[in-house]
Amino acid sequence: xxxxxxxxxxxxxxxxxxxxxxxxxxxxxxxxxxxxxxxxxxxxxxxxxxxxxxxxxxxxxxxxxxxxxxxxxxxxxxxxxxxxxxxxxxxxxxxxxxxxxxxxxxxxxxxxxxxxxxxxxxxxxxxxxxxxxxxxxxxxxxxxxxxxxxxxxxxxxxxxxxxxxxxxxxxxxxxxxxxxxxxxxxxxx
Amino acid sequence: xxxxxxxxxxxxxxxxxxxxxxxxxxxxxxxxxxxxxxxxxxxxxxxxxxxxxxxxxxxxxxxxxxxxxxxxxxxxxxxxxxxxxxxxxxxxxxxxxxxxx
Numbered sequence: 154x155x156x157x158x159x160x161x162x163x164x165x166x167x168x169x170x171x172x173x174x175x176x177x178x179x180x181x182x183x184x185x186x187x188x189x190x191x192x193x194x195x196x197x198x199x200x201x202x203x204x205x206x207x208x209x210x211x212x213x214x215x216x217x218x219x220x221x222x223x224x225x226x227x228x229x230x231x232x233x234x235x236x237x238x239x240x241x242x243x244x245x246x247x248x249x250x251x252x253x254x255x256x257x258x259x260x261x262x263x264x265x266x267x268x269x270x271x272x273x274x275x276x277x278x279x280x281x282x283x284x285x286x287x288x289x290x291x292x293x294x295x296x297x298x299x300x301x302x303x304x305x306x307x308x309x310x311x312x313x314x315x316x317x318x319x320x321x322x323x324x325x326x327x328x329x330x331x332x333x334x335x336x337x338x339x340x341x342x
Numbered sequence: 343x344x345x346x347x348x349x350x351x352x353x354x355x356x357x358x359x360x361x362x363x364x365x366x367x368x369x370x371x372x373x374x375x376x377x378x379x380x381x382x383x384x385x386x387x388x389x390x391x392x393x394x395x396x397x398x399x400x401x402x403x404x405x406x407x408x409x410x411x412x413x414x415x416x417x418x419x420x421x422x423x424x425x426x427x428x429x430x431x432x433x434x435x436x437x438x439x440x441x442x443x
Contacts, residue, residue, distance in 0.1 A: 182363065190372075274387050319410065
């Protein structure tokens, strides 16, 4: 499949992002300390951001780094340090017999099925969208404009729904954290 | 010319497999949440790959919404983890078995 038609920088970008993604993902599973697992997760997220840039999704790459690496992983680290879960869970113990072997078989079957499905359709995946009349997705500032136009016109209802979702999530998180504290205070009194 | 979409799709499938293996085997609720993020990122990568191949910006808009939902999910999920940890000083999902029938 590797022909001379593909540009070297594109192949390089793919290989670098693939290495970052796979090494980081395996690190999340293999590392004992939850803090190190969160740092491996950052490596994977940066790899995905690299893949986004390589596929002309510039806006999403920036959002990926700001939201995931900047907010979600920091939230993970905050909770890990808040709880003091430095004592890692026992990886060696396997309460359900054969759980890991079954999980590995299931995962291999799933990946194999997906790849076989791709290969059986000659690696062709769908038809080019009619709505864009065949123009490639824009890069740079044009990409931001294109995503913004899509979000605020075609997907406006979904966008408004996410606003409600975020409010509900914030209220829920505050409620989860608050109720416990009030009960503690009642216990002290 | 950019590399074929199939390369990125296979990469996303591998990432999804690694994430789901962790989801099925690990016991700590925090690690399970991290594996969930891996799954979401694998799907996001697939969305962006199809957005490039099919030249449809809708794929990138979908990834934007997935990120918002992931942020909300992590906020509430970690709140629940903190609450559970306060009650029983453990984040192991094996010990949460009161609702077993």
